[in-house]
Amino acid sequence: MMMYLRGGIRPAAARMLLHRRPLSFLCSRAASPLATSSSSFSLSTRPTTASSACTGTIRSSSRIRQLALQIVVGQRQRRLFSTISNNSSGSVKELPVKILYGTQGGTAQLFAMQLAEALEEVAPDIEVTIEGLHENSPDSVLQPGQALHVLLSSTAGVGEPPDNARDFWKWLSSQESDNLKGVDFCVFGLGNQKAHPNHYNVIGKGLDKKLHKLGANRVFALGLGDDGDCLEDDYDTWMESFLQAVYKGGGDSEEKVKGDASANETTATQPPAPASSVVVEDPTVTMQACTGAKEGNGGKRLISAKHGRLRLAPSGTDVSRDDLLHLDAPFYIPNTTRMPVVSNRPLNPNAGENGLYEMRVSLERDWGNTFQYETGDHLMVYPQNSQAMIEGVLERLDVDPHVVIQAPENEDPKKPYPHPTGITLTETLRHCVDLCALPSPNVARLLLGRSQIDYKHEIAMPRRNILDLMADESAPRKFALEEILYNMVPMKPRYYSIASSSLVHPEQVYLVYRPVQFTNNRGQLRMGVCTSFLKNMMGKHDAILDDEYNLGGAVTPPSSHLVAAVNSNPSFRLPSERQTPVLFVAGGCGVAPIRAFLEERIHLASENNHRPFGEGYLFLGFRSPGDAPYKSMVQLAFQIGAISNVHITYNSGCGEGLNAQLLGNSDVRAHTSCGLVSDAIGEHSEQLYSFFERGGHTFICGGARLFGVAIENQVHQLLQNHGDLSESAATEYLQGMLADGRFNEDLSD
Numbered sequence: 211m212m213m214y215l216r217g218g219i220r221p222a223a224a225r226m227l228l229h230r231r232p233l234s235f236l237c238s239r240a241a242s243p244l245a246t247s248s249s250s251f252s253l254s255t256r257p258t259t260a261s262s263a264c265t266g267t268i269r270s271s272s273r274i275r276q277l278a279l280q281i282v283v284g285q286r287q288r289r290l291f292s293t294i295s296n297n298s299s300g301s302v303k304e305l306p307v308k309i310l311y312g313t314q315g316g317t318a319q320l321f322a323m324q325l326a327e328a329l330e331e332v333a334p335d336i337e338v339t340i341e342g343l344h345e346n347s348p349d350s351v352l353q354p355g356q357a358l359h360v361l362l363s364s365t366a367g368v369g370e371p372p373d374n375a376r377d378f379w380k381w382l383s384s385q386e387s388d389n390l391k392g393v394d395f396c397v398f399g400l401g402n403q404k405a406h407p408n409h410y411n412v413i414g415k416g417l418d419k420k421l422h423k424l425g426a427n428r429v430f431a432l433g434l435g436d437d438g439d440c441l442e443d444d445y446d447t448w449m450e451s452f453l454q455a456v457y458k459g460g461g462d463s464e465e466k467v468k469g470d471a472s473a474n475e476t477t478a479t480q481p482p483a484p485a486s487s488v489v490v491e492d493p494t495v496t497m498q499a500c501t502g503a504k505e506g507n508g509g510k511r512l513i514s515a516k517h518g519r520l521r522l523a524p525s526g527t528d529v530s531r532d533d534l535l536h537l538d539a540p541f542y543i544p545n546t547t548r549m550p551v552v553s554n555r556p557l558n559p560n561a562g563e564n565g566l567y568e569m570r571v572s573l574e575r576d577w578g579n580t581f582q583y584e585t586g587d588h589l590m591v592y593p594q595n596s597q598a599m600i601e602g603v604l605e606r607l608d609v610d611p612h613v614v615i616q617a618p619e620n621e622d623p624k625k626p627y628p629h630p631t632g633i634t635l636t637e638t639l640r641h642c643v644d645l646c647a648l649p650s651p652n653v654a655r656l657l658l659g660r661s662q663i664d665y666k667h668e669i670a671m672p673r674r675n676i677l678d679l680m681a682d683e684s685a686p687r688k689f690a691l692e693e694i695l696y697n698m699v700p701m702k703p704r705y706y707s708i709a710s711s712s713l714v715h716p717e718q719v720y721l722v723y724r725p726v727q728f729t730n731n732r733g734q735l736r737m738g739v740c741t742s743f744l745k746n747m748m749g750k751h752d753a754i755l756d757d758e759y760n761l762g763g764a765v766t767p768p769s770s771h772l773v774a775a776v777n778s779n780p781s782f783r784l785p786s787e788r789q790t791p792v793l794f795v796a797g798g799c800g801v802a803p804i805r806a807f808l809e810e811r812i813h814l815a816s817e818n819n820h821r822p823f824g825e826g827y828l829f830l831g832f833r834s835p836g837d838a839p840y841k842s843m844v845q846l847a848f849q850i851g852a853i854s855n856v857h858i859t860y861n862s863g864c865g866e867g868l869n870a871q872l873l874g875n876s877d878v879r880a881h882t883s884c885g886l887v888s889d890a891i892g893e894h895s896e897q898l899y900s901f902f903e904r905g906g907h908t909f910i911c912g913g914a915r916l917f918g919v920a921i922e923n924q925v926h927q928l929l930q931n932h933g934d935l936s937e938s939a940a941t942e943y944l945q946g947m948l949a950d951g952r953f954n955e956d957l958s959d
């Protein structure tokens with residue numbers, strides 16, 4: 211079972227988010243698009259780390275390919291346009307649009323929303339619905355002649371469909387030729403070429419190919435987005451080409467193609483600026499008299515004609531509450547509550563600002579009841595934006611920060627206000643919008659007031675946020691409140707793997723986090739919204755936690771709390787049989803759930819009179835010896851047989867002399883080395899192949915993009931080497947273990 215973590219929306223959360231923010235495209239049955247979902251898959255947002263979106267260098271080969279293929283583009287587009295006019299349902303541009311998304315981490319869902327918004331602009335009369343591929347029975351998803359189906363899907367695992375698209379994929383694979391005649395469709399696939407060269411976008415490509423083979427009508431060419439390069443850019447250009455071709459009656463525009471010339475992959479040139487893109491003299495923005503205007507503006511403020519004019523009322527007493535638990539229409543998912551912070555400290559004295567931190571929070575409710583969790587569960591944390599960022603945005607608005615926001619009178623039901631009403635502007639900026647998020651290309655164009663942007667280099671690579679764009683010199687003006695609030699990325703809860711055992715600490719959960727912070731290529735400090743929120747809660751008196759397992763002393767509880775909920779993760783559990791061999795592999799923050807498992811096994815070992823466990827392999831990877839936490843716990847687990855083989859690797863600093871003594875044991879089964887965890891796994895590949903063959907349960911925890919991929923590749927390789935399997939047979943073997951719940955991943959994006 212695969213889980214992507216941290217920064218995530220899971221189905222329940224997504225349901226709530228969409229429910230409370232009914233967007234214009236969620237009409238009638240799709241008003242709560244996830245409401246019928248029963249599947250348990252996880253979603254997470256796109257990250258805000260340096261190593262994540264669009265930080266890849268421009269690969270010369272892809273640039274050359276792009277140039278070389280420009281000629282093909284025109285031809286292909288002409289062919290596509292003729293396909294459109296000849297489609298099976300007459301005029302495809304008049305059909306309702308059904309956007310179907312398959313996602314593991316939530317990106318395809320966000321892309322679905324962006325497309326719906328863009329369609330609203332170019333074809334306001336067209337009915338648009340967004341539907342997860344898990345929401346309806348697979349055989350009822352596609353409707354011949356009734357809709358234009360736009361499928362957006364990522365590839366997950368080892369060339370697998372994301373969890374929410376599994377059933378649909380299976381159903382599609384079982385269909386026979388011509389079964390889908392009359393179905394109009396187009397596909398955009400999300401993948402990562404660098405990390406998965408052998409399985410790049412296999413699901414996007416597969417959907418396109420199968421639908422076409424089954425007689426469905428490909429209305430527009432397959433688009434492929436590469437998360438190893440700049441996914442947002444790829445999607446933006448594909449989306450614009452699609453809109454241009456189908457709705458704007460284009461065909462003369464200069465389309466370009468990138469990628470394999472033999473595949474139907476398109477990208478487009480820069481799209482025009484959105485209709486509402488404003489500069490100071492833009493007629494769509496007017497100054498109007500209104501309550502709540504900042505002093506000095508003569509009682510007037512800017513109003514955007516594109517969005518309904520929000521009603522602003524003077525606030526009561528409380529202008530910025532710590533949470534929004536008081537709202538009648540709940541803002542948070544059910545069972546969200548205040549959880550007092552018990553302690554919050556760096557795990558290592560020498561690790562510096564970017565070391566690992568541990569936070570413990572209490573699950574006890576005011577009246578003494580305790581929220582329950584199980585070892586392997588997650589905690590969903592609702593972060594808040596920093597005061598500095600909130601003030602930065604407020605400075606550029608012409609509205610009093612203390613006004614209470616109400617939906618516009620005569621609100622357009624197709625464009626409802628996307629945040630809770632009845633709270634102040636400051637509260638909205640604190641709790642409801644993610645000020646650190648990457649604005650979409652369209653929002654970037656809107657705020658910069660120009661259509662020509664190099665999204666990848668200007669926005670995505672430096673990880674510029676909405677405040678940066680508002681402050682950009684090419685946007686030298688105040689913004690209408692509506693323009694900002696309707697375009698901000700909603701704040702989403704972040705998922706943290708719980709680092710404590712529920713048997714040992716039923717009333718507390720431990721979290722492990724590493725503050726995300728880096729300086730971008732413009733010299734600006736970038737910080738992750740949630741980790742900086744957690745770190746800023748650190749109480750002044752919280753001592754450094756050198757080796758937590760032996761910690762007995764009292765800690766100073768800071769008077770802060772998290773707004774959070776326990777999120778059950780039933781597929782991520784220790785095997786019920788003690789004798790079942792286990793393999794724990796963790797990198798960096800991935801140590802969190804492994805700590806929970808070790809704590810539980812130590813507890814069980816003492817409870818059961820040291821009845822022996824089956825084999826237990828532990829592979830841990832850290833930046834340096836000074837970064838490695840929980841040394842005494844690992845040592846104890848090893849000494850009492852809760853684990854039997856320990857391998858700890860460091861990326862650097864191996865010469866510090868700490869590593870060899872880590873476990874104070876010369877036993878060859880416990881050792882440390884310099885390098886990568888994946889290398890250590892490769893060195894033990896024979897033992898591990900035997901472990902897999904004996905039905906062992908594997909748990910891989912850490913970053914998805916580098917760590918998770920490297921471990922998966924190594925396992926894939928060892929299966930080929932020792933099982934004498936072909937590449938595809940090794941993939942099947944791995945997929946079999948995933949399906950049986952013997953290969954579990956808890957990966958962060």
Ligand SMILES: Cc1cc2nc3c(=O)[nH]c(=O)nc-3n(C[C@H](O)[C@H](O)[C@H](O)COP(=O)(O)O)c2cc1C
Pocket residue numbers: 214254312313314315316317318319363364365366367368369370372400401402403406409410411412437441914915918919957
């Ligand atoms: C654990 C993991 C496995 C992945 N496997 C593949 C793969 O086999 N092929 C591929 O092209 N991309 C793969 N990707 C990349 C994702 O498809 C890509 O990051 C995509 O943008 C995720 O979109 P989503 O958030 O909608 O799921 C993988 C990503 C992760 C984290």
